[in-house]
Amino acid sequence: MAVPGPDTGRRVTAVDVAHAAGVSRATVGFVLNDTPGQTISEGTRQRVLRAAELLGYRPNSAARALASGRSRIILFVLPDWPVEFRLRHYLDEATLALDKAGYSLVTYSRPGQVSRPLWESLNPDLVIGPTPFSASDVASMVACGVRQIYPDPNRPGGLDLSLTIDSGPELQVDHLHERGHRKLVFAALAGGRASSLVAARHGAAQAQARALGLPTLDLKHVDHPGIVPAESSTADALTHSPTGASRTTGKAAPTAEDALRGWLAAGITGVVAFDDDAAAAIAGAAVRARIRMPADLAIVGHGDSPLATMFVPALSSVRTDSAARGRAFADFTLHKVAGRPLPVGRLAPKPTVVRRETS
Amino acid sequence: MAVPGPDTGRRVTAVDVAHAAGVSRATVGFVLNDTPGQTISEGTRQRVLRAAELLGYRPNSAARALASGRSRIILFVLPDWPVEFRLRHYLDEATLALDKAGYSLVTYSRPGQVSRPLWESLNPDLVIGPTPFSASDVASMVACGVRQIYPDPNRPGGLDLSLTIDSGPELQVDHLHERGHRKLVFAALAGGRASSLVAARHGAAQAQARALGLPTLDLKHVDHPGIVPAESSTADALTHSPTGASRTTGKAAPTAEDALRGWLAAGITGVVAFDDDAAAAIAGAAVRARIRMPADLAIVGHGDSPLATMFVPALSSVRTDSAARGRAFADFTLHKVAGRPLPVGRLAPKPTVVRRETS
DNA sequence: CTGAAAGCGCTTACAG
DNA sequence: CTGAAAGCGCTTACAG
Numbered sequence: 001m002a003v004p005g006p007d008t009g010r011r012v013t014a015v016d017v018a019h020a021a022g023v024s025r026a027t028v029g030f031v032l033n034d035t036p037g038q039t040i041s042e043g044t045r046q047r048v049l050r051a052a053e054l055l056g057y058r059p060n061s062a063a064r065a066l067a068s069g070r071s072r073i074i075l076f077v078l079p080d081w082p083v084e085f086r087l088r089h090y091l092d093e094a095t096l097a098l099d100k101a102g103y104s105l106v107t108y109s110r111p112g113q114v115s116r117p118l119w120e121s122l123n124p125d126l127v128i129g130p131t132p133f134s135a136s137d138v139a140s141m142v143a144c145g146v147r148q149i150y151p152d153p154n155r156p157g158g159l160d161l162s163l164t165i166d167s168g169p170e171l172q173v174d175h176l177h178e179r180g181h182r183k184l185v186f187a188a189l190a191g192g193r194a195s196s197l198v199a200a201r202h203g204a205a206q207a208q209a210r211a212l213g214l215p216t217l218d219l220k221h222v223d224h225p226g227i228v229p230a231e232s233s234t235a236d237a238l239t240h241s242p243t244g245a246s247r248t249t250g251k252a253a254p255t256a257e258d259a260l261r262g263w264l265a266a267g268i269t270g271v272v273a274f275d276d277d278a279a280a281a282i283a284g285a286a287v288r289a290r291i292r293m294p295a296d297l298a299i300v301g302h303g304d305s306p307l308a309t310m311f312v313p314a315l316s317s318v319r320t321d322s323a324a325r326g327r328a329f330a331d332f333t334l335h336k337v338a339g340r341p342l343p344v345g346r347l348a349p350k351p352t353v354v355r356r357e358t359s
Numbered sequence: 360m361a362v363p364g365p366d367t368g369r370r371v372t373a374v375d376v377a378h379a380a381g382v383s384r385a386t387v388g389f390v391l392n393d394t395p396g397q398t399i400s401e402g403t404r405q406r407v408l409r410a411a412e413l414l415g416y417r418p419n420s421a422a423r424a425l426a427s428g429r430s431r432i433i434l435f436v437l438p439d440w441p442v443e444f445r446l447r448h449y450l451d452e453a454t455l456a457l458d459k460a461g462y463s464l465v466t467y468s469r470p471g472q473v474s475r476p477l478w479e480s481l482n483p484d485l486v487i488g489p490t491p492f493s494a495s496d497v498a499s500m501v502a503c504g505v506r507q508i509y510p511d512p513n514r515p516g517g518l519d520l521s522l523t524i525d526s527g528p529e530l531q532v533d534h535l536h537e538r539g540h541r542k543l544v545f546a547a548l549a550g551g552r553a554s555s556l557v558a559a560r561h562g563a564a565q566a567q568a569r570a571l572g573l574p575t576l577d578l579k580h581v582d583h584p585g586i587v588p589a590e591s592s593t594a595d596a597l598t599h600s601p602t603g604a605s606r607t608t609g610k611a612a613p614t615a616e617d618a619l620r621g622w623l624a625a626g627i628t629g630v631v632a633f634d635d636d637a638a639a640a641i642a643g644a645a646v647r648a649r650i651r652m653p654a655d656l657a658i659v660g661h662g663d664s665p666l667a668t669m670f671v672p673a674l675s676s677v678r679t680d681s682a683a684r685g686r687a688f689a690d691f692t693l694h695k696v697a698g699r700p701l702p703v704g705r706l707a708p709k710p711t712v713v714r715r716e717t718s
Numbered sequence: 719c720t721g722a723a724a725g726c727g728c729t730t731a732c733a734g
Numbered sequence: 735c736t737g738a739a740a741g742c743g744c745t746t747a748c749a750g
Contacts, residue, residue: 011504013743024721029745039719056502056564062430063743073480075721099473104480106458107464114458121420121432121463122481143415146505159600224668277665284671307666310639311582312646333364372727383737388729398735422727425742721750727742734737 010314011314012057013255020051032059033299035163065123072102073122074333078109079080086322094333117174120144125337131196148336166325168318169205172272175316175353177212179299181270185263187282188274190221198274201302207273217272221262222256240318243325256281257289260297269297270359275303276308279315283358287313295307299358313357324349371416371502379410379574387411391418413608424482431461432481433692437468440553443680444664452685453692460693484696486585489554495586505694525684527677528564529658531631534675534712536571540657541631543568544622555635560661564631576631579622581615583640615640616648619656628656629718635660635667638674642717646672658717666667672716683708 010240014032017026023044030038031048051057052233065071076091095105108118118128119141127133127141127149138153169186175182186205188198202219209217260282273279279301283293291297293313301308304319328348363511373391382403391398407415410416421475426431435450454464464482467477478486478500485507486500497512521602535543545564547557563577568576619641632638638660642652650656652672660667663678687707694701 011627011743015743021552025744026721026746028719028725030720033745035746041719044720056498058479058499058504058712060425060482060504062424062482063624063726064745065420066425066728067743067745069420069726069745071480088468091468094740095468096473097532099475102475104475104477106477106481108448108465109447111454113657114455116458116461116463118463120417121430122465123419123421139415140417143371143417145417145419171436174387266626277669280669284669306636307669310636310643311670312643370727374727383726385730385737385739386735389736392729393742394730400735403736419727422742423729425744426727426729428729719750723738723748724746726745729742730740732737732739734735 001060011055011060012055014057014059016055017048017051017057020055021047034053051173051351052174053058057229070125072339073105073124074098074103075119075122075124076105076107077127077133079108079130079194079197081197086320089322090326090329094330097327097330098333101330103334103337105330119146126150128280128333130221132297140287148335153287161188166181166318166320166348166351167204168302168320169201169272170208171318171351171353172302173205173208173212173214173217175300175355176270176298177214179270179359183215183266183268184217184218184272185268185269186272186274187220187221187222187278189281190223191279194274201274207320221277222281224277256285259293260289260291264296271297273299273301274314276305276317277327279317279358280307280311283311283313283315293358300353301358306353309356310355316359317354319354320351321349366421369631371414373416373418375414376381376407376410376416378413380406382407394534404601413503428507429484430482430715431463433457433598433696434464434478434486435464436486437466437467438489438491438553438556444662445679448681449685449688452682453689456686456689457692460689462693462696464689478505485509485692487692497549509695525707525710526563526678527661527679528560528631530677530710531661532564532567532571532573532576534632534659534714535629536573536655536656538629538657538718539652541660542574542625543629543631544579544627545576545631545633546579546581546637548637548640549582555634558634581637581640582634583636586638593677614652615644619648619650621652625654630656632658632660635662635664635674635676638676638717639666639670641676642670643674652717659712660717665713667713673714675718676713677710678713680708680711 014025014028021028021044028048029035031040031045045227060070064114076094091105091107098105106118106122106124110117117137118141123144124146127146128150133141133149133153135153138149142150160256172238184205186202188202195332196221202217206217209215271279271282273282279299282297283299286293286297286299293299299315301315301317304317308315308317322336327350332342364485373384373387377387380387380403386399386403387407388394390404390489391400391411399414420430435453450464450466457464465481465483469476471708476499482503487509491510492500492508492512494512497508500508531548532543543564545561557578561576567578568574630638630641632641638658642658645652645656645658652658658674660674660676663676667674669678684707691701
């Protein structure tokens with residue numbers, strides 16, 4: 001009888017390990033899963049472990065999922081909007097922490113209408129995303145046996161663990177305030193798809209401005225040719241031309257430089273940018289308009305992307321500890337799948353302002 | 360007897376559908392899977408389809424995978440290096456095309472040493488990555504029953520479908536050549552992790568320079584404070600300070616501006632950048648050194664990232680049709696899982712140069 | 719301390 | 735044209 005192994009075609013199963021170790025199949029499972037409530041003699045344990053190692057045994061996860069009813073897979077549905085640069089650190093840390101607990105993290109960016117969303121083929125134990133799922137998505141997940149969904153469709157209103165909001169906007173406002181700026185605007189790129197996130201960050205910045213006794217902090221949209229607009233929001237759009245010359249716009253939109261000068265004329269001296277892309281677009285327009293930074297206009301971005309250090313002038317920006325947030329995410333997830341209540345008083349990692357040349 | 364459905368806790372199975380449609384369980388499978396070689400009467404077919412629809416039946420993918428031995432999952436292992444901005448378009452298109460054929464695409468960025476790599480929990484039919492897998496990874500995949508691995512570990516040497524190399528470097532050289540530049544360098548950021556990709560692109564650029572009768576195109580590494588170096592490559596490093604003032608470097612490295620002037624003094628007028636980050640770092644140094652672009656120095660990036668349009672001056676860059684490449688990837692994958700040979704003469708989508716202000 | 723056995727929900731020859 | 739039945743490789747009460 002050929003011993004199954006890396007050489008033969010057939011995959012090694014628990015039966016093979018049981019044979020090799022001279023025990024029953026169930027015992028193999030007990031040893032390998034550290035099943036509680038079983039008392040296995042140390043000798044048996046070692047024999048099983050050694051046999052499994054020797055044969056290169058890997059449990060078949062489909063069989064395991066079918067028998068146990070749990071896949072040990074966590075599905076993370078990525079947001080629609082461009083993901084921040086540091087998401088990878090975040091996910092790497094979360095993956096590591098979940099792996100230690102025996103879970104696998106799968107990230108999913110769902111394009112348009114697929115016929116089989118990933119939760120259908122993966123049978124995840126838990127699905128989590130940054131924004132609420134549509135009713136039909138929830139129904140589909142439930143039909144696929146997903147036990148836990150976050151944000152919880154039964155308690156709409158918000159995430160238990162905020163993946164999208166940090167205290168960045170507050171910090172941006174504080175920073176500009178400390179440096180003597182009083183009249184601020186909140187600026188985002190027109191055509192970005194993260195409208196809910198823009199609104200949330202703008203709201204947070206506004207609240208902080210109010211708390212500091214500053215005037216109302218308006219939301220301005222900044223056009224940029226590199227960005228394809230999703231919906232036109234021409235109201236307060238600021239058009240930016242890459243060359244300052246080759247403009248073919250039909251509408252008589254003000255040039256970016258003119259608009260910026262308008263801001264300055266209105267007494268605005270500080271810009272809270274939604275993200276570093278918006279900060280760069282505005283800083284670029286300021287460079288072309290020969291507006292001095294930070295003397296005439298101060299700008300603080302959000303995300304601390306490579307763009308912030310690359311840009312000339314280098315962009316001040318808010319940095320978050322992505323790795324710590326990734327671990328917090330894993331922590332949240334593990335508590336949920338285990339059905340344990342979340343410990344109270346856990347601290348979200350605090351972001352910091354990295355000051356560079358624009359503030 | 361309660362009819363199982365969205366309301367009851369129990370998940371709907373094929374047995375429920377069979378009951379509702381008044382047929383056997385096997386027939387349900389035949390209808391839903393369009394099993395070839397079965398002749399089902401139209402009436403039966405419709406009854407089954409309607410019952411499945413009504414009950415919201417979703418096949419249990421774990422059971423299906425266990426019984427059939429195929430998971431219909433494709434695992435895409437992301438490269439180690441920062442992924443290009445347009446990867447998302449690429450993956451979205453690939454996901455869509457694979458979905459149509461009944462397959463799911465899962466992307467995987469593996470952090471450090473996890474105890475259970477994703478191919479262990481997913482049982483993918485095929486694993487594909489941009490660079491060859493280590494021997495231990497291959498062994499692990501084989502032990503987990505992965506049938507197909509690309510790049511093929513048995514035929515080392517390269518990908519059948521190039522995910523990493525396009526004809527971008529050739530185009531960059533052509534573009535600079537057309538615009539009258541003769542002495543060029545190839546520049547990458549020091550500390551980037553994509554060393555194999557840097558070498559490949561540099562090689563392609565060099566070959567094209569040779570074909571055009573240009574002098575040898577050296578590889579230069581550019582330091583940038585925003586990038587954490589993986590390995591030090593101090594040999595020909597170019598240090599870039601974000602403020603031009605607050606430098607605390609111990610070593611007496613030349614300033615970025617000085618180094619750039621060195622290039623100019625050596626007669627170099629064109630830079631083929633590995634990616635847009637490298638292009639931006641060099642363009643930024645040029646701005647600070649008051650070197651005119653493209654009059655004194657022309658730069659062409661690669662990837663056409665948002666950075667290229669954001670930067671001042673806006674960066675010329677090579678753009679690839681990511682969506683078309685994503686479809687080509689799906690096509691490749693589907694041929695492989697079906698065991699069909701790849702049609703010959705398929706064309707990789709051709710990239711183009713987007714000329715902006717640096718060339 | 720260990721094993722025999724049922725069951726998870728499918729697929730797939732095989733038999734009518 | 736349709737159904738009865740074995741089998742995929744696990745987990746998990748249950749019985750010794």
